[in-house]
Amino acid sequence: MKKLSQIAMVLTCAAGIGITSNAAALDGQALFLDPTKGGCSACHGKDAKTPIMPSYPKLAGQNADYAFNQMKDIQSGKRNNGMTAAMKGITHLTTDEEKRAIAEWLSTQ
Numbered sequence: 001m002k003k004l005s006q007i008a009m010v011l012t013c014a015a016g017i018g019i020t021s022n023a024a025a026l027d028g029q030a031l032f033l034d035p036t037k038g039g040c041s042a043c044h045g046k047d048a049k050t051p052i053m054p055s056y057p058k059l060a061g062q063n064a065d066y067a068f069n070q071m072k073d074i075q076s077g078k079r080n081n082g083m084t085a086a087m088k089g090i091t092h093l094t095t096d097e098e099k100r101a102i103a104e105w106l107s108t109q
Contacts, residue, residue, distance in 0.1 A: 028105025031098050038090035040102065048109050056083065060109035067103035072096070 032040045032048065040059070044051050048060035059067065073079035075091035094102070 026098060026101035028101040028103070031094065031102050032105060036093065037098060038093045043086075048106055059106045062103070062106050064100075064103040064107035067106050068100050071099045071103065 031037050032044075033046065035042070041048070042052070043056050044059050049058050051058060070079065071091055071094075074084045074087045077088065080088075091099075
């Protein structure tokens, strides 16, 4: 019985590592550039520092939690000002996990 318990624990840990690895494997920069995921770079610039219009925010260096929450609030309609109407239509193209990966990448720029 003890052996069976140990095997179950190893499998549980391995499954947890697999889930974490999949989440960590998401490439925030690739998602930011991907037009099928909203194409953030089309407006905010490929480097997230050079938006196409001065009124569009520079996203590079934003706190990851702040950026993630802004994306979520725009998607839900909680944030509804400025250019959010344009973004609301595209935020549904990414999952929460992808939004998190983008936010993490932005925070490193």
